[in-house]
């Protein structure tokens with residue numbers, strides 16, 4: 095089986111020092127492609143370098159709602175430069191209402207600017223949304239849904255939301271959070287997404303899936319284990335059980351969906 099990790103952060107300081115081992119474990123696990131998302135100006139050069147160094151690493155550049163306050167005066171110009179220098183998509187961008195309320199307006203300004211850039215440059219978009227679905231849909235309806243593809247990463251909305259997203263051609267991507275049996279809402283949403291709109295991701299190094307201790311990669315700090323792309327087959331296996339389908343079917347479909355969303359082959 096071959097797998098596409100639709101969302102991860104290989105540039106993270108928890109993964110960079112062990113990256114050769116991480117990439118080798120990903121290869122052995124059959125993870126042939128990884129969409130590596132930059133989140134702030136500081137990490138865009140790292141993502142660009144990784145995409146140049148590893149053919150299996152695909153790049154996205156964006157300003158994440160958590161990092162809006164770190165942006166410099168020329169951030170849009172810098173973003174444009176990365177988007178033109180490296181074959182890439184836009185993300186991770188979005189809205190997060192679990193954060194400090196004073197930044198909601200700033201988050202929206204930054205998101206809208208990047209959605210406009212995606213339209214202008216014909217790029218697909220990866221969206222982060224936490225507890226802000228109502229407002230996000232309002233903004234998308236008002237400013238226009240991305241015309242060149244979009245995905246909602248680590249989808250956390252209710253299953254009732256799925257049709258209003260897929261109607262606009264959106265993909266819903268599920269992370270290791272669905273491996274936790276108590277995540278009933280996430281599991282119901284996963285079961286509700288049409289196969290041709292579904293993606294699977296690790297969001298490494300965050301969102302470590304529920305793993306038996308023996309499944310942890312050798313040599314990692316067992317007290318502070320980090321997530322990595324090699325765990326994607328495990329997440330996909332649980333997703334296949336929830337959807338009562340074969341892992342092979344799910345691996346093939348989610349990989350084909352990712353290739354189609356990001357215009358890759």
Ligand SMILES: [Zn+2]
Nearest residue numbers: 101131186297
């Ligand atoms: Zn992420």
